[in-house]
Amino acid sequence: MNSDFICLGIITSPHGIKGHVKIKTFTENPQNFTSYGKLTDGITTYEINIIQVVSKNTIIAKINNITSRTNAELLRNKKLFIEKTKLPNLIENEFYHSDLVGLQVILEDNNIFGTIKKIYNFGSCDIIEILLYNSKKSTMLPFSKDIFTHINTKERYVILKLPEIIGSNSGI
DSSP: OOOEEEEEEEEEEETTTTTTTEHHHHSSGGGGTTTTOEESSOOOEEEEEEEEETTTTTEEEEEEEEEEOHHHHTTTOOEEEGGGSOOOOOOOOOOOOOHHOOOEEEETSSSSEEEEOOOOOOOOSSEEEEEEEESSOEEEEEETTTTEEEEEEETEEEEOOOOOTTTTTTTT
């Protein structure tokens, strides 16, 4: 998918025998998963109805025209996207993950540190994986204003203030 679309979730498995599916959501509130309209995988458009919220990032859903477990199984690992223009406007200092991936990471002294490779959330906060400059190695840092002091999505860079524990003598 191109940058005009944002992935809101992924179908992880069938659920039951009536064609329901389990979806891992990437929305702040799983109830909002269907609030923005129909979703697409880039080929097919899906109308989805939430049956149950299982956890803060998992729902059980019914997809129109999917009526059996066999049909639901065919959708396993399918990513579901929405047009970015259908999402609400963000307030200052809020970002969609897709806007951050690929940004250059620059240290406070203007040296290049790396590139944002991926963003994870293991529960307490978002974690930024950075592919280190001139290396195949990567490191992970918590996404906070204290560490990522400035973010410029238009010019595609972030300013990184390394936490004291990491510092320049750590071998990163």
